[in-house]
Amino acid sequence: MCTTCGCGESGTLIEGDAHEHAHADGTVHSHAHGHSHGQVRIGAEITASAEEAGLLHFGMGAAGAHAPGMSQARMVRIEQDILGKNDAYAAENRRRFAERAIFAVNLVSSPGAGKTTLLVRTIEALAGRLPVAVIEGDQQTSVDAERIRATGAPAIQVNTGKGCHLDALMVSRAIARLAPADGTLLLIENVGNLVCPADFDLGEAHKVVILSVTEGEDKPLKYPNMFRAANLMILHKTDLLPYVAFDVEKCIAHARRVNPAIGVLQLSSMSGVGLDPWLEWLARGAHAARVARERAIDRLQRRVVELEAEFAPTQG
C-alpha cells in the first residue's frame, strides 16, 4: 500500500516516477515514488500498475475534479481532435525513434493470427544481424513477453487491462523501461484486435497487418480501417493453404481494394518459406532509419559550421 496516501495495493514501483492520485472524493495529489505502489496515475486518464519487472499494467483512470456553485452558461468552441493527446505522445515517440535510429513496427491482427510465433521466428533469424527489442501488448498475462525473452531479446509486457489497444503513452513508458540501444529494430505487438488499434498512432514507422489463411479472405473488406492504416499485409500460416479454403488472389484483391498501396508478403513461420523477404523488408527499414539519422547529424554539423563562421569575430 502507498504509505504516502494510503491508496493502491502492493507491486513493484517504477523508480523515480512522480505520480498523481485521484481519490474517490475527487481530491488529487501527487508525489514522487519512494515506496511500493500498485496504481501509478499518469496524466488525467490512464492508470498504470507496475506489477513486476517487465510488465506494465494499464487500466482505466477515474476523472477527478469537482465544482460546486453555478453561474451563467455559455457556449465555447474547442475544436480539438479527440485523439489529440495520443497523437502528441505518438509524435514525441516518433521524434525519439528518429533521434536514435530506432525502426519501430506496429504489428496488428486478430487474436490467433500468429503474431508472437512470427516474432519469435523473426528474432531468431535476425540474431547477430540487428538488435531487436519487443513491446508485447495483451489485456492480461505476460506469457507472450516470456516467450520473446526466451529468445534472448529484451521484451516488455504491457497489459492494457480493460483496454483493447496499445496507446502512445503506454509505448512511451515501455520504451523508457526497455531503453533500446540506438539502431534497434523495435517490434510492437499490439493487442489482437482488427478494430481499435487502427485509430491509435504509437509513433511507429509502419503498421503491419497479419492475416492468417485460417481466417476468411474477406477480412480486409470487413475491417477496412485497419487495412487502410497498414503499409504491409502479411499472409501468415501459408503452410496450411492445402488444407483450407482460402483464395490468396481474392484476399490480395480485397486488400488492394481497401488500400491500393498496401504491400503483401506471404509466409509461414512453421516452414520458414517466405521468411526472407520479410527479414529483408525489416533490414531495409532499419537501414533507412540509420541513414536518415546520419543525414540529420550531417545537416546539423554543417549548420554548426555555418553558424560558427557567421558569428566568428572578423579578422583584421
Next chain:
Amino acid sequence: MHEMALAESVVGIVEDYARRECVKRVRTVRLEIGRLSNVELDAIRFCFDAVTRGGVADSAMLDIEEVPGTGWCMRCAVQVPLAAMLDVCPRCGGCEVTVTGGTEMRVKELEVE
C-alpha cells in the same frame, strides 16, 4: 473497449479546459463524429455517462453531430457522397474513390457555466 478510451479522451479535453478556464460546470459537450470513423455512437454515449460521473461534466448532455462521408472519384474527378468506407462511386460505379471526409473525431463545442 475503444469507445471507453475515446470517451476518456473527451473527458480529458473537457476537464483540461475547465481547469484552465476555471469553469465550474459543463452542461453540454458537442462532438463531431464522421460516419466513416470507427466510432459506435451508442457505445460512446454509454461510456460518456460512465466516465463523466463525479467530475465537472457530471450529467452533461452529449450532443453528437454526424459528419457525412465524402470521397473523391478519380475517374469522374468530382466529390461524391459515401455511406461506407468501401462504397463505389455513385456516378460511375468505379472503386477508385479516395475518402476525403467523414473520419473526423473532434470535440467541437462546450456549454459551460
